[in-house]
Amino acid sequence: MRMWTTIAILAVAAAIFWLEFPRLKKAGKIKDIWFFSIILFLTTTVSVLESRGVNVPNPLDSIQAFYQAIGL
C-alpha cells in the first residue's frame, strides 16, 4: 500500500515536471528551470516522506515553541 502511494506521488511529480518543462525550456529561462526543479524536488521529497509515515517536523510546533519561549 505504501509503495503505491509513493509511486503515485512520484508519478505526479513527473507529470508536473513534464507539464512545465517544455514551456520553460522554450522561453530559455534556465534560472527559472532550476528554481522550479529544486522546489519540486523538495516538496516531492516531503510528500513521499509524509506518505511513508516518517515524522516530518511540523512548523507549527516550532512557532508555538517560539512564542511560548518569549512569553506570549
Place this chain on the structure above:
Amino acid sequence: MDNQTISPRQFMFLVILFTIGSSILIIPTPLALEARQDAWLSVIVAILVGLLLSLFYSKVGKEAEGKTFVQAAQYAFGPWIGRVLNLFYLMFLYILSALVLRNIGDFMTTQIIPETPLQFTHILFLLVIIAGAYLGIEAMGRSAEIFIPWMVLLLIFMVISVAPQINMEHLKPHFENGIWPPIKASGIVIGTPYLEMITLLMIYPYVKEGIKKTHGWMLGSVIGGLALLLITLISLLVLGADLTGLNAYPTYKVGEKINIAGFLEGLEIIIAIIWMITIFFKLIILVYSTTVGVAQFLNMDDHRPLLLPLGMGTVVLSIIAYPDVAYFETFVGETWSAYALTHGLLLPLVLLVGLLVRKKFSKRKQT
C-alpha cells in the same frame, strides 16, 4: 506578474470574500466560548479594528508605489535584509494557505463526504485553485463579481428561512460578565481574518488606480465583517451561546434546522456551498500571493511554473499541520494571535518605516 489588472470594485469583492473566507467557519465557536452571548460585540469591535487595519495597509500599499509587499521589502531594505523580511512574510502566507485548506478539508470530511480520505479532498480543491490561479488575477476578479450576488442571495435566504427559529432571549443577559470579555474575544476575529489581510498587499498593486482603491479595501473589510456578524448573530440567536460554543460548526447546525413547509430539509448544503466559495477565494488569493511572492523573491519572471510544486507542498503541510482538532484549537487560541500580530502588524510597520526612510533618502539625494 502578468500584465493584468482588476477594477477597484472587483478588488472590493475579493476583499469581502477574503474577509468572510474561512472565518465564517471557524470563529463562531471560540467566540461563543469566550464571550458567550455577547459575541456579537466582539465582531463589531473587530470590524472597527479591521477598518483601521485596512487604512493602514492601504497606506503601506500607497507608499510601495505599485510594488507588491515582496518587491517593496527588497526595494526598501536591499536584496539581503529585504529577503529576510520576505522569508517570514512568505512563510506566514504559506502556512496560512495550508491551514485554510485544512479548514475546508476538515469540514468536508466530517460533515459532507465522510468516506473520502482527507488528502483527496485537499488535492481536488487545490487542483481547482491552481487552475484558477493559472488564469491570473483578471479571472479572479471577474469570478468574484459573478459569485458575489449568489453569496448575498444564499445568505439572505438562509437568514430568512431560519428566522422563525430565532429566539431573542438567547442574547440575554447582556454583558453578563462585563464588557471586557467580548472586547478581549474580538482578538479572535482580528486574528482571523483582519490581520491576514496583509496578504492582499501582494495583489494591491494590480488594482487600477483611483481613490476607489482605498475605499474598496475599507468597504470590503466592513461588508465582510458585517457578514461575519450576521452569521455569529444567527448562531447565537438560534442555538444559544452554549450550543454554539460546543459545536464545531454551529452555523452548519443552524442550517440543519432549516425546515421549509415540513418538506425541504437538507438545505444545510447551502451553507456548505457558501463556505466552499468563500474559502475558495481566500485560498486562491493566498496561493496566488504566495506563488507570486516566491517568484519575486527568486527574481523569476513568471510565477506560474511554481504553482504546482508549491501546491504539492501545501497539501503535505495541511496534513502534517495538526493531527487533531484539539491541537488546532490550542494553537489558534494561544499562539495564533501573537503569530498573526507579528506578521500582520509588525511586519508591515517595519516595511512602512523602511519605505518612508528610503523615500526621504532619495529626496535628500535629489536636493
Place this chain on the structure above:
Amino acid sequence: MDKGSTDQPTSSLLYSSLNDNVTMVTKRLGESSDLVVRHISINKTPCAVLYMDGLVDKNTVQEYIMEALMLDMPSKRASVKALYEKIKTASLPIGELSEVEHIDELLHRLLSGETILLIDKEKKALVASTKGWRDRGVQESTAESVIRGPKEAFNETLRTNTALLRRKIRDSNLRMDAKKIGKMTQTDIAVAYLEGTAEDSVVRDVHKRLENIDIDGVLESGYIEEYIQDAQYSPFPTVYYSEKPDTIAAGILEGRVAIIVDGTPEVLLVPALFVNFFQSSEDYYQRADIGTLIRILRLVCFCIALFMPALYIAFTTFHQEMIPAPLLISLAAQREGVPFPAFVEALIMELTFEILREAGIRLPKPVGSAVSIVGALVLGQSAVQAGLVSPAMVIVVAITAISSFVIPAYNMAIPIRMIRFVFMVLAATFGLYGIILGMIALVFHLCSLKSFGVPYMSPFAPFVAKDQKDVLIRFPHWGLFSRPTSIAKNNETRTNPNSKES
C-alpha cells in the same frame, strides 16, 4: 504564392498572339471539358471568347457578349488598339467589365465564372462578369426556425448574402470588405460592419486574423472560425454564427463585425459573448415580457442540462439524507433491482442518448421516424422493464436532453454535452463537493475567456449596469437606448424613449 489577394504581379503576362494565349489557357486547365473557347472574328481581327460551362449565365454571354461582338459591330477595319478600346468602352453592354494582364488572374477570373475576351496582337484581355451558376435560391432556414419573424436564410452564394444584408441595413456606412482566403479554393469572404459604430480595433483585428490564415482550402465558415477564435482549447464558442439575415443585421447594428463566407450559409459574427448564445432574434419580435421569461428559462435549462445527471448521481450515491423522505423511498425502490451503481447507469443512458442523437442527424427521412420510435420508446421502456436502468434515470436523461435543445445556438450545446460527463465523474467520486468545485472551475474558466478583446462574461463580469437591459431582461424597444458598451464605445442613442405612445 498568394495568401489572399489576387493582384500580386506574377511572372507570366499574356502573350500578344491569340493562339498562344488560347493554347496556354487550355494547357493550364488540362484540356478541361467544361472550358468553352469560341473563336470569332471582329472586323477581320481574330478574337476568342472563353468561359467555363456551368459557371456562367449562358444568356448573358450569348446576348450581351456574343451578339454585341458578332452582330452589332460595324465592319470598318481599325487598328487592334482602337478596336480594343472601342469594345471596352462602347460595345459590350455588360455591367462589370475589367482588364487583366496576367495569366494567373485571368485563370482565376475564368474559374470564377467570368467571360474572357482575347484579341489577337493585344496583350490585355477583357473580362466580363457573367456569373450565373445554379444555387439553392433563398429558402427557409432549416436550423433556426422562428414562429414570428423573417424566415429567409442565407444561401451558399456570397453575392446573394451580401444583398440580403444590404436589404436590412440601408445605411451608407455599411462596409463590405472583400478578401480571398484559401490557396486552392480562393474562397470569397466579405467582412461586413458599420463604420463608425463598430470598434476600429475590432475591425482591424478581424482583418489581421483573416490575413494570417494560411490554408489550402476554406469550405465552410467553421474553418475560419477555428483560425480566428480566441480560445483554441476551450470548448466554449467565442464566435457566433447564424444563417438568418435578421440576426446578423441586428449584430451589425450593435457594432459587431460579420464575416460572410462564400459556399456556406453560416455567417460568423464577432465579438461573441456568453450571453449572445442565449439570445434569439425572436426575443425581439415577440413581447418584452415573454422575451425576458424565455431568456431566464434558457439559462435555467443550461444549468439543468449541465448538472442534472451529476446531481442525480451525487444525491443517490453520497447525500441520501438530503432528499426528502417520500422521494427518497420512491427512488430507493426504483434502484432496488438495478445492478449498476448510479454513475454507470447514468453513463450508459447518456451515451445511449448521444448515439441516438447522432444517428438521428444522419437518418434518411423515411427511416427517421421509425427508428426514433424504436430508439426512444422501445429502448427506454425495455431497459427499464429489464431492470437495467431505473425510470428516474430515464426521466433525468430525457429532461437533460430536451433542456439542451432550448438553447438557441447549437454551438453552445456542444460544450454542455462534453462537460456534462466531467461533472458526472466528479459527482461519482466526490459527490456534491466535486460538483461545486467543478462549477467554480467552470466559472473561472468562463471568466478568463475573451472574444476579440471583450471579456466573455460581460456584462455580468465586469458588471455594467447599463447593459443589463438586454441580457436577462429584455426591455421593450423604446427602452433599449444604447448599444452594449463592450462592443461599441461610441454609443449614439438608438431610440428616443419618448416616442412611445403611452
